[in-house]
Amino acid sequence: MSSIPNRPTESFDATRTGNAVLGKSVVVKGQILSREDLTIDGEVEGTIEMQEHRLTIGQNGKVRASVKAREVIVLGTLHGNVETGDRIDIRKEAKLVGDIRTARIVIEDGAYFKGNVDIVRAELAKPSAAASAPKPSAAPPANSPVSAGPAMAAGVGEVKR
Amino acid sequence: MDLAGANQSTMAFLTNLGHRVYSDDFLLQMDRCFGDGDFYENQSDPQKMAQFLSSALDYPDQHFDGALVWDSLEFLSGPLLESVVGRLSNMLRPGSYMLALFHNEERVETIPTYSYRIQDRKTMLLAPRGRRRPAQFFNNRSLEKLFQDFESVKFFLTRDHLREVIVRR
Numbered sequence: 518m519s520s521i522p523n524r525p526t527e528s529f530d531a532t533r534t535g536n537a538v539l540g541k542s543v544v545v546k547g548q549i550l551s552r553e554d555l556t557i558d559g560e561v562e563g564t565i566e567m568q569e570h571r572l573t574i575g576q577n578g579k580v581r582a583s584v585k586a587r588e589v590i591v592l593g594t595l596h597g598n599v600e601t602g603d604r605i606d607i608r609k610e611a612k613l614v615g616d617i618r619t620a621r622i623v624i625e626d627g628a629y630f631k632g633n634v635d636i637v638r639a640e641l642a643k644p645s646a647a648a649s650a651p652k653p654s655a656a657p658p659a660n661s662p663v664s665a666g667p668a669m670a671a672g673v674g675e676v677k678r
Numbered sequence: 679m680d681l682a683g684a685n686q687s688t689m690a691f692l693t694n695l696g697h698r699v700y701s702d703d704f705l706l707q708m709d710r711c712f713g714d715g716d717f718y719e720n721q722s723d724p725q726k727m728a729q730f731l732s733s734a735l736d737y738p739d740q741h742f743d744g745a746l747v748w749d750s751l752e753f754l755s756g757p758l759l760e761s762v763v764g765r766l767s768n769m770l771r772p773g774s775y776m777l778a779l780f781h782n783e784e785r786v787e788t789i790p791t792y793s794y795r796i797q798d799r800k801t802m803l804l805a806p807r808g809r810r811r812p813a814q815f816f817n818n819r820s821l822e823k824l825f826q827d828f829e830s831v832k833f834f835l836t837r838d839h840l841r842e843v844i845v846r847r
Contacts, residue, residue, distance in 0.1 A: 630684035631702045636693040
C-alpha cells in the first residue's frame, strides 16, 4: 500500500491548456513560443508568440517585445507592437507603448497608451467571439472593466451641438 | 490623431467609423519633458524642445487625415507653440481638419483641464483633470495668426467657457 496519496493521472499532452508563469525575478532575453496561457511578472526582451493563447503581463511585468497572441491583458508595462486575434485589455495603471492590431480593444481609465490602433474585424465564423461581442468590435462589453471611476463620476459635463 | 490620452469612448467611436487611430496624452508628454523645474521656462530650452518634438510628434509629413489636439495648445508658449503648430500642419494631409479648444476667460490665473471623451456624434464627456496655468490668453486675432498657414479657421463658442476652433489644412 503506497503512502503517497492517489493522484489523478496527469497527461503530458502538449496541447492541454495550462498557465505558465514567469515570476518577478525571472529575466528572459530572446524568443518565447508558448502553447499555453502565459503570465509574465518578470522581465522579457525579444519576441513572444502564442497565437492560440492568452498572454497576461502582470503588475510587476516589464516586457520589451513584439507580441502575437490570441488575447493580451496588460497590467504592467509593455513596449512593443501587439497583434491579437481576439482582444487586448489595457488595465488601469498599465503602460503600453507600441502599435496594436486587434479585433477588440478595452482601455481602462488610468491606463497609459501611446501608439496606433488598427481594428481588424474577426471572422464571423467564430461563434464564441460573435456571442461575446454583439456590438461593434471596439465597443466595451457590458461587464467591461472600463467603468466610470471617481474622476468620471464627478463634474462630467456635456458639450452638445 | 487623438492627443487627449487614450480612452475607451473615443477609441470606440473613431474605430467604429473605420479609422486607424493614433493616440497619446500630449499634456503628459509635456509634463515629462518640461515638468522638472519651471514648466514654461523649460519650453524655451532648445534641447528640451527638440526632445519633445521628436518624442511627441515624430510622424511623416501628410500622415494623418484628422487631428484632435483638444486644449493642449493652450499650455505651449512662444517658439515651441509655433513649432508644434507647424509640425501638426505638416503631419496633416491637405484638406484635413484639426480641432483645438481654447478657454475664453481672459483674466484667470488657472484654467480647468479635461480628459475629452467622445460618446457619439452629438455627445462629448469632459472628465476634470485639475487646473493649470495657461501660457497665454488666446483671442480671435491671436488664433487667426497662430493658424495663418492653414486654409481656413472657424470658431464656435460652446459651454464651459470653451472656444472650439476647427482649422483646415
